Amino acid sequence: MRVHQSTRELRVGSEAVGTEQRQPVMADVAKLAGVSHQTVSRVLNGAPHVRPDTRERVLAAIRELDYRPNSAARALVTRRSQTLGVVSFDSTLYGPASMLDGIERAARSAGYFVSVANLRSLDSRSVQEAVDRLRDQGIEGVVVIAPQTSAVSAVARLSSAIPIVAVGSGTQPRVPMVSVDNSSGAQAATRHLLDLGHRTVHHLAGPPGWQESQDRRDGWRRVLEAAGAPVPPVESGDWSARSGYEAGLRLAEQAEVTAVFCANDHMALGLLRALHEAGRSVPGDISVVGFDDIPEAGYFTPPLTTVRQDFSELGRRALELLVAELAGATHPRTHVQIPPEMVLRRSVGPAARR
Amino acid sequence: MRVHQSTRELRVGSEAVGTEQRQPVMADVAKLAGVSHQTVSRVLNGAPHVRPDTRERVLAAIRELDYRPNSAARALVTRRSQTLGVVSFDSTLYGPASMLDGIERAARSAGYFVSVANLRSLDSRSVQEAVDRLRDQGIEGVVVIAPQTSAVSAVARLSSAIPIVAVGSGTQPRVPMVSVDNSSGAQAATRHLLDLGHRTVHHLAGPPGWQESQDRRDGWRRVLEAAGAPVPPVESGDWSARSGYEAGLRLAEQAEVTAVFCANDHMALGLLRALHEAGRSVPGDISVVGFDDIPEAGYFTPPLTTVRQDFSELGRRALELLVAELAGATHPRTHVQIPPEMVLRRSVGPAARR
DNA sequence: CACGTAATTGTTAGCGCTCACAAGATGCCT
């Protein structure tokens, strides 16, 4: 008798001793139920052709032993880990956090676990690294919360290796993607302002390099041009309230500014603050529109008119796409676009007579 | 020759055919490097006693084949998945999201993956379910972002099975925990207001059932009592700006209110809004202090004086604790408390002369 | 230069599960 063997026997044999708290395995269940391990496996996996009373006996044994299948063993043989990866930029922000939330929920109900990786920057290398790391863990697919252009192309470059879906924004023909229709949201916001009699609309854009920034700016510009309104120079920030405040200070100095479309709500908050400090009333002197509709937007001073995007829906849809791809839908090069929706509140008014 | 065997041989043999894109395994690396698979394993795991040139040869083979160790196989034999679980309440909120972020970062640098589970409610059953699910996946430990009292006790009840650390708040002697010192934060805020000459301080508390609500309320009350100030009835909300707004409407009607300590910043935002609508100026008529110091707090109207808690630090510390426990630190029934810090801005002023 | 010691590499046996196949049991039809 070899040592290994005997060790094993000993442990199995010493069950009654009690000190050896070995987790029960399938064989234990099988023995207790008086069937083969394969039958236990069948019950566990819902295979057909198991006699009802046999199934019952097995289930009882499972309950009695509090048996839990070993997922590593299963993953080893099936080559499926039931785990998906999410790489995200700054999941501290409301948008990414909500998307992650939506993704996780959808994943869970589809029977998957989700493993996360947060990035500080979305450059090609970081994304690559994160995805590699996740792959090493054996995840089956990845959703990248990738609002930055660079990230999207980084994703496109490695997309061959493993199923990937991007969410947030961007236009990369090679990667399935779900995003809000930023352009149409921006257009709606701008048109709304124009309709109220504003001669033109200023824009506080997001940082360069972000697809969202670009799409929203493009939408804004398109409406202005279509309406024959002058296109003022673009201010831009980094999404933070702070940057919105700074831009606001600059905008407040320009007497001709009567309407501003901000690329997100946080910047709009900062802008509101700056305008207030500069003694410019909103919406009396200047109208402001945001983007996102964060839960607090209705409690700004004044309550913010904004463009709502449904982040969790975004996450959910992205996950659906990924699951479909995993199930064999041969690379659906889809680009799902979700329409945003304007939420009217009190930060917008008719143009001041001048 | 048995069928299984021959299938395998066939696949290995047909490498050159190219259609069979089998992932390289350790044996392939071994063959290419001219060593045994065990030596490859040694190189991979940094075992001593491998001759430098052998190591080099192995590494070269790994690179050439783009070999990636199979984590399931490794987990099966080592019984370690290198994965930790995080169960969180509403990771859409700034606090939980930041903690998750901190946890993930710390976990990564400690060589762990993190698998998340978001809950809609923190009742005992949900927590139990989430932890069980995570366990089935084979995670080695769990950190529960558990601000609710009920969750904490739920955690305590199941803590025997698997290493668990709680983060957020609560006092459960049986579970290691890291939290901000809510009471001392609340005390500082209240004292600050009193020192400015306010006769007393009103309190807008968080929802019942949350440890944080309770601790902050207790801290507030203690200072009031110590100072001999009257203890006004407590308003409470559900952390949202909306609930803060509603409470604010009620508070605005009471002429004697000159100072309010809010249990979080979002409610303070709503309160500010309500006060503004009611024509009560802040800080002229009423001073307001929040709790959290969310990134936007400095851009409220007016900028909010608040108590800052370092969420990512919280997450980081929780993870440290968990890792220590995994490493064998025999159940450190620690309760790490992190001191919060007051951030002075413009929502607070001296008591109005009346 | 024989010999003990340490360094280096290889061999074997599983980890706990599912898959492919085989075999026995059962039922139904002619």
Add this chain to the structure above:
DNA sequence: AGGCATCTTGTGAGCGCTAACAATTACGTG
């Protein structure tokens, strides 16, 4: 009653890796 299809259960192998042990080689030292 025989034969065939179907249901039900069992057997054996192997997923890719690490741990334990064995074997070989290299290196000083008396």
